Amino acid sequence: MTETNDVRIVPLSKEHLDEVVRIERASFSDPWTRGMFESELDVAARGYARAAVRAGKLVGYLFAVIIPDEAHLGNLAVRPDARRQGIARRLLGELLRDGRRSGVRRVTLEVRESNGSARNFYYRNDFIDIAIRKNYYRSPVEDAIVMYRILPEDPSE
Secondary structure, eight states: OOOGGGEEEEEOOGGGHHHHHHHHHHHOSSOOOHHHHHHHHHOTTTEEEEEEEETTEEEEEEEEEEETTEEEEEEEEEOGGGTTSSHHHHHHHHHHHHHHHTTOOEEEEEEETTOHHHHHHHHHTTOEEEEEEEEEETTTTEEEEEEEEEOOSSTTO
16 A cells, blocks of 8 residues: 555646546546536535645546535546545645635535445545435445545544
């Protein structure tokens, strides 16, 4: 397992989108389109997008929307050959730290019911299941598990 101290977390920009789309297609059966990512980047006031970069190459990304006291994590992926190296944890940690600093008290997300790896990752990061969204995903059609995490009020925690 490679250490993540050689990975930098930086704001994601349109220059990253070609690689974001490649990682997305390698990661999901119903991937977001380039237009969807462009739209997320255009939501500058509430959008939150970070890239994990190693040796000048994008190895992961995270997209979220931050509203007054809540963040909704919309997309998190790591390049297949860079998985299980702590990169997703670093991206999520950045969202949690930045969110707390801007008043976020809870984080929500949806994950495919069958995606045990992702669900276990979120459980290890203090998320819990709170609801099911029936037939939320397509290709294939599947329920989503809505997950939730409350953040401590003290950003140092």
